[in-house]
Each structure stands twice: as C-alpha cells, then as structure tokens.
Amino acid sequence: MSFRGTESNGPAERRFDRRSLLKAAGATALTTSLIPATAGVARAKEAATVDAIVIGAGYAGGTVARELALQGLKPLVLEARNRIGGRIWTSTFAGAQVEVGGSWLGPQQPLIHKELQRYNRSTFEDVVAEQMVLPGDQGFEVLPPEDAFAALGQLWGEFYAGSENYFERPQEPLFRSDLLASVDPLSLSDRLGQLQLSPTELKWLNSETSVYSGGPSTRGALTAMAQWIQLSGGSYGTYSTTMSLRPVGGMTAVLQAMFNESQADIRLNSPVKKVTESGGLVTVETTAGAKFVSPVVVVATPANVWKNITFSPGLPAAHTQATTQGIGVPHATKMWVQVQGNVPATAAQAGEGSPILMMVPQQQLADGRLFICFTGPSLNVSNATDVRAAVQQFLPGATVLRYQAMEWAKDPYAGGGWGLRRPNQLLQLFPSIEQPHGRIVFAGADIATGWHGAFIEGAIESGFRAAQQAAALA
Ligand SMILES: Cc1cc2nc3c(=O)[nH]c(=O)nc-3n(C[C@H](O)[C@H](O)[C@H](O)COP(=O)(O)OP(=O)(O)OC[C@H]3O[C@@H](n4cnc5c(N)ncnc54)[C@H](O)[C@@H]3O)c2cc1C
Structure with missing residues (x-):
C-alpha cells in the first residue's frame, strides 16, 4: 500500500491503515x-x-x-x-488541517491567485523559521536564518549563473533553444560538479537538489529547476517565496x-x-x-x-x-511530525543520502510543534525508531509525539511525486x-x-x- 500512515502516540504506537486515512480525507474533500x-x-x-x-x-x-x-x-x-x-490532498494530523500533498503557493504565480480571487479566497503567510540547522564541518550547526539565507543565496547564485540567458523568457522555455542545447543534458549533480564547492557547501546544496530529484541529484535536470528560478524572479530569495503562502x-x-x-x-x-x-x-x-x-x-x-x-x-x-x-519523481515522501513541547520554528537541511533531507517548521500546537519533513530514500518511514532518530539529528533530545508519512511514488494513481x-x-x-x-x-x-x-x-x-x-x- 502506498500510504504508510504511522502515528505514534507516546510509547504505544498507533497505525492507521490506508482505508481509514482515505475515509478521513474523503470527508474533508468531498x-x-x-x-x-x-x-x-x-x-x-x-x-x-x-x-x-x-x-x-x-x-x-x-x-x-x-x-x-x-x-x-x-x-x-x-x-x-x-x-x-x-x-x-487537504487532510488532518494531530487535530490540525494539513496538506498531505502540495502545500504552498508563491506570490508570482498569477493563475492560482486569479482562481483564489474568483472564489473569494485568501492566503496567509506560512510560519517563518526562527533558526536554521545546516550541516557544518563537524556535525550540524544552528544558524540565524538571515546568515544561512545569505550564504545559501550566494551559493545558489553561482549554481544558476547563466540561466537568465538560456531562460531569457522562462514562460517560453524553448525561446533560446540554441543556448539550451548544451545545458539540457546536464543533471543537477553535473552542475554541482562544475562548481568549486567545499564538502560542507556541497551538502548545503545537494540536500535541495536531492529533495527535488526524488533521490539522487543525477536524476533531475538543471534546466527544470533553473526555469523555476527564472520564473520566480531570478534568485534564491525570489524562489524561496514559492513556499511562503497557503490558501485559507x-x-x-x-x-x-x-x-x-x-x-x-x-x-x-x-x-x-x-x-x-x-x-x-x-x-x-x-x-x-x-x-x-x-x-x-x-x-x-x-x-x-x-x-x-x-x-x-x-x-x-x-x-x-x-x-x-x-516525469513524476521516483521518491516523494512527505512526512508530518509533531514534536512535544514549545519548540523553536526550526528549518533544517541535510546532505544527499540523509534520512531527512529537509524539514520545514509549521504551527505550534498546545502540545507540540508540527513539522513537514521531506525524507530521502534511505529512511524507512514504517520504522518509528528510525524516524525519531532522524528527527533528533536536527532537534537533539526531541520527543516525537506522532508522525504520518505519505509515499506518493508508491501511489498507483500518481506513480511518482511532483x-x-x-x-x-x-x-x-x-x-x-x-x-x-x-x-x-x-x-x-x-x-x-x-x-x-x-x-x-x-x-x-x-x-x-x-x-x-x-x-x-x-
Ligand atoms: C508531496 C508533494 C508536495 C508538493 N508540494 C507542492 C507545493 O507546495 N505547491 C505546489 O504548487 N505544488 C506542489 N506539489 C505539486 C502539485 O501537487 C502537483 O503539481 C499538482 O497537484 C498536479 O496536478 P495535476 O492535476 O496535474 O495531477 P494530479 O493532482 O496528480 O491529478 C491527476 C488525477 O488523475 C487521477 N488518475 C490517475 N490515473 C487515473 C486513471 N487511470 N483513471 C482516472 N483517474 C486517474 C488521479 O487520481 C488524480 O486525481 C507537490 C506534490 C507533491 C506530491
């Protein structure tokens, strides 16, 4: 079954089968x-x-x-x-409304905003990270988001250099097909290999290239992500805003x-x-x-x-x-986790091959904060012990109250993720x-x-x- 919905409630774990989750989601959506x-x-x-x-x-x-x-x-x-x-798929987790699939909208996506307007619906700003955990030379480091953001912005700037030319008109991706001929064969991994990156810098970038590729960064095309960057406005900063809004x-x-x-x-x-x-x-x-x-x-x-x-x-x-x-990526597992207590809104990334590649903070509830985790293929999300250990890499000592993961690539009607x-x-x-x-x-x-x-x-x-x-x- 594609839905590995596992919620652990303290030491005694509770497992939901696909049917009960589909029923819950059906009630929301229909x-x-x-x-x-x-x-x-x-x-x-x-x-x-x-x-x-x-x-x-x-x-x-x-x-x-x-x-x-x-x-x-x-x-x-x-x-x-x-x-x-x-x-x-709008559903529920830990009593809160959550998105099992796509969550975010960007301000520079006019069609969905027209639809929101048409049906009198508004958006709200998602939770902003208070701290960022990134791989350092000796284990993970906690950084102020502004510092992490500035450093990441610089590195991604190098990564996407030239995309403003080969995607001169990003809404018409073939407009400069003459320039694309040499770039289209490149994987994200090929592009990383062209840059002079330290091992730590490589991990900072390949966590994201691996998430989007749905596994190894050799799978995703440079032109795929570069087109998004240009559509968003041309920089890491503008691209980050595509994860900033959620519809009420x-x-x-x-x-x-x-x-x-x-x-x-x-x-x-x-x-x-x-x-x-x-x-x-x-x-x-x-x-x-x-x-x-x-x-x-x-x-x-x-x-x-x-x-x-x-x-x-x-x-x-x-x-x-x-x-x-x-085209849909071969690994796309989105996992909702609730961590006990008042927990800082922590964003985290880990290098390619890590059990959790990216963690995004969500709302603080009375009994604990919610997080979205995009896992790598190395994490078996059916194993609660492994999931807890993976979360604790970013939040040492954290108590995972419950979690729920959707493995989109195993879903027969998706056959892949995004x-x-x-x-x-x-x-x-x-x-x-x-x-x-x-x-x-x-x-x-x-x-x-x-x-x-x-x-x-x-x-x-x-x-x-x-x-x-x-x-x-x-
Ligand atoms: C984990 C995840 C996170 C994402 N995050 C974001 C995000 O934050 N923001 C964003 O904008 N997008 C996000 N996306 C991408 C976004 O969800 C998709 O791009 C979009 O929903 C695709 O819409 P679609 O109509 O093309 O395909 P789908 O939504 O896949 O719809 C296709 C439909 O066809 C049906 N179907 C399949 N086979 C058959 C068949 N044989 N007979 C009848 N029906 C069939 C399926 O059941 C499905 O309902 C995310 C996707 C995933 C998986």
Missing part, C-alpha cells in the same frame, strides 16, 4: 455535488455519449472541466480515487469551487483502463467496465501513469517516452508533449510550459491550454 461511482457502473453497458470526458480530477482536470463548462459543454469527469485533488481553507478548497462551478458530472472510484479512438469518436472504458463515448477526451492524469491506460491508437513517441522514463524533468527531456519532449493525439488531449502539471511539475500553477496553466484544444475538437 461535497454533495459528487455522484457516487455506482451511478457510473449502473450505466456501464449503455456507453453513454457525452460532450467531453476528462480523466483525472486534480487541478489540471478541474481547470479543464470548468473551462469547458464555460464554453457551454457538459463534461464527464472520471476519477480513479474516492476524492478529488490528486497530488493535492486548504489547497483542495479552490479545486472544489472550480468543480462546483463546472457542474460537471464527476464519477469517483472510476479508474480508466482503456481509451480508443475510432470513427471520429473516443470510447473510454473504466476498470469496472463502464463505457463512455465522446468526440474528445482530456487525459489529466500524471504522466507517469499514462502507461497504465491502453491507448488505441498507441501514444506518440514523446508521450511514450515521458511515461516510460517518468514532476521534475530529467536531463534532455525539455528539448526531447517539448513542444510535442502538449499536442493532442487525434481526439485525445493531454493536461497536467508534469507537462506544463511554465511552472511545470512541482506547482499547481502549472496544472492550471496546462488545463487552460488543454481546454482550448478540447473545445476545438468537441
């Missing part, structure tokens, strides 16, 4: 506008014809559904899980509002297994045998799981490459990956042009593009 999956099954054999079919109810699918509805179409949304949101009411709330406005027919628990185009129509079949027919289908699932759907005719080369190689392109994927996959395949259109943060991969901003952007393409085919 409203009465959703139609039970059984309705889909009942109509299975009729192969109902609909205006448009959207596969996947994440932010990309929600944007497509709402935009098609605004054009007068009535879309059918087929979602594999028992909730909307996909890699966004949680990340799922805006998506729910989008689906409500769309009035789409949403069928939960409806994993799609087959998409067949023939004679100007597309037939979509779920694993339960329900069939739906439409002039156009939008596939808004993660790129990593396209391979779990049988497409006829088969996918084009770029799509096959994307789903075989993967997206991060591999070396060469920018020039090899784009722009073909954004083109329709006959009457089948593709959407998703993984294949966005701008804020790709790790941002719902990209999911929304790709949803607008896909809705336009789909409307032309409907």
Whole structure:
C-alpha cells in the first residue's frame, strides 16, 4: 500500500491503515455535488455519449472541466480515487488541517491567485523559521536564518549563473533553444560538479537538489529547476517565496469551487483502463467496465501513469517516452511530525543520502510543534525508531509525539511525486508533449510550459491550454 500512515502516540504506537486515512480525507474533500461511482457502473453497458470526458480530477482536470463548462459543454469527469485533488490532498494530523500533498503557493504565480480571487479566497503567510540547522564541518550547526539565507543565496547564485540567458523568457522555455542545447543534458549533480564547492557547501546544496530529484541529484535536470528560478524572479530569495503562502481553507478548497462551478458530472472510484479512438469518436472504458463515448477526451492524469491506460491508437513517441522514463519523481515522501513541547520554528537541511533531507517548521500546537519533513530514500518511514532518530539529528533530545508519512511514488494513481524533468527531456519532449493525439488531449502539471511539475500553477496553466484544444475538437 502506498500510504504508510504511522502515528505514534507516546510509547504505544498507533497505525492507521490506508482505508481509514482515505475515509478521513474523503470527508474533508468531498461535497454533495459528487455522484457516487455506482451511478457510473449502473450505466456501464449503455456507453453513454457525452460532450467531453476528462480523466483525472486534480487541478489540471478541474481547470479543464470548468473551462469547458464555460464554453457551454457538459463534461464527464472520471476519477480513479474516492476524492478529488490528486497530488493535492487537504487532510488532518494531530487535530490540525494539513496538506498531505502540495502545500504552498508563491506570490508570482498569477493563475492560482486569479482562481483564489474568483472564489473569494485568501492566503496567509506560512510560519517563518526562527533558526536554521545546516550541516557544518563537524556535525550540524544552528544558524540565524538571515546568515544561512545569505550564504545559501550566494551559493545558489553561482549554481544558476547563466540561466537568465538560456531562460531569457522562462514562460517560453524553448525561446533560446540554441543556448539550451548544451545545458539540457546536464543533471543537477553535473552542475554541482562544475562548481568549486567545499564538502560542507556541497551538502548545503545537494540536500535541495536531492529533495527535488526524488533521490539522487543525477536524476533531475538543471534546466527544470533553473526555469523555476527564472520564473520566480531570478534568485534564491525570489524562489524561496514559492513556499511562503497557503490558501485559507486548504489547497483542495479552490479545486472544489472550480468543480462546483463546472457542474460537471464527476464519477469517483472510476479508474480508466482503456481509451480508443475510432470513427471520429473516443470510447473510454473504466476498470469496472463502464463505457463512455465522446468526440474528445482530456487525459489529466500524471504522466507517469499514462502507461497504465491502453491507448488505441498507441501514444506518440514523446508521450511514450515521458511515461516510460517518468516525469513524476521516483521518491516523494512527505512526512508530518509533531514534536512535544514549545519548540523553536526550526528549518533544517541535510546532505544527499540523509534520512531527512529537509524539514520545514509549521504551527505550534498546545502540545507540540508540527513539522513537514521531506525524507530521502534511505529512511524507512514504517520504522518509528528510525524516524525519531532522524528527527533528533536536527532537534537533539526531541520527543516525537506522532508522525504520518505519505509515499506518493508508491501511489498507483500518481506513480511518482511532483514532476521534475530529467536531463534532455525539455528539448526531447517539448513542444510535442502538449499536442493532442487525434481526439485525445493531454493536461497536467508534469507537462506544463511554465511552472511545470512541482506547482499547481502549472496544472492550471496546462488545463487552460488543454481546454482550448478540447473545445476545438468537441
Ligand atoms: C508531496 C508533494 C508536495 C508538493 N508540494 C507542492 C507545493 O507546495 N505547491 C505546489 O504548487 N505544488 C506542489 N506539489 C505539486 C502539485 O501537487 C502537483 O503539481 C499538482 O497537484 C498536479 O496536478 P495535476 O492535476 O496535474 O495531477 P494530479 O493532482 O496528480 O491529478 C491527476 C488525477 O488523475 C487521477 N488518475 C490517475 N490515473 C487515473 C486513471 N487511470 N483513471 C482516472 N483517474 C486517474 C488521479 O487520481 C488524480 O486525481 C507537490 C506534490 C507533491 C506530491
């Protein structure tokens, strides 16, 4: 099972199975506008014809559904899980509202801010670190955030030097494809190797390159992260603000509002297994045998799981490459931890290979502070003793009251975590990956042009593009 939800309550540990957690999340995320999956099954054999079919109810699918509805179409949304949101999942932990998937928004992401405005929702500033723990020459050191920030800013400045040229227009990543040819093959690890870094400086940087790569920094492309830096405003400082804001009411709330406005027919628990185009129509079949027919289908699932759907005719080369190689990272485990007592808001990073690569402080509750930890592949999150030891590396003597981890890469409907392109994927996959395949259109943060991969901003952007393409085919 992909969800390793382990909460330890003092010495006696309590383990939650996936079902109970899904139930809890479902209660948060769902409203009465959703139609039970059984309705889909009942109509299975009729192969109902609909205006448009959207596969996947994440932010990309929600944007497509709402935009098609605004054009007068009535879309059918087929979602594999028992909730909307996909890699966004507002849930609870230690009695507090938390995000199991994506948490943060940046001020420089206009599309999500327009959506917030549209649905009268506001944001709040997330907790600001009071101290920072970083690897030193002899173990971890505690630094004032301003000092750590200044030093990190300098190092990242060197790391991303030149990206202002090869991403002269970061919203149009191929604009300087002439300059990209020599940079696109580089991994994040290759770039680290080009700099003259001390062993400690290397750890300061490779904690982050490893987190984003979902394991070894050899996996992630330099151009993937460099594009984000340029989109954010060009520096480590501007990029840091992409983790500064959170929407009041949680990340799922805006998506729910989008689906409500769309009035789409949403069928939960409806994993799609087959998409067949023939004679100007597309037939979509779920694993339960329900069939739906439409002039156009939008596939808004993660790129990593396209391979779990049988497409006829088969996918084009770029799509096959994307789903075989993967864009969603192979390790993305987000762990919520509560540490007993009044604990300083501590941010921490550790070098590649460490059990916890990055720790982000969250709210102080009456009985202890919450933290988000992004773990490395070396930590077995099922082992509470190992988890405690890993947290104590940053907070010596800390008592871990409880924790809960979600292993996104093991989730069958994500097949990976946030997206991060591999070396060469920018020039090899784009722009073909954004083109329709006959009457089948593709959407998703993984294949966005701008804020790709790790941002719902990209999911929304790709949803607008896909809705336009789909409307032309409907
Ligand atoms: C741990 C983590 C932290 C993140 N942090 C942030 C953050 O702080 N800020 C931010 O902006 N972004 C963040 N992201 C990225 C963000 O969550 C994603 O980019 C975005 O949610 C992707 O949206 P999407 O609609 O493209 O895909 P998804 O959200 O994955 O939606 C796809 C949907 O398709 C469904 N599906 C899959 N297969 C099938 C099938 N066969 N049939 C029917 N349905 C199917 C899935 O169940 C899912 O609901 C994070 C992601 C992760 C995993």
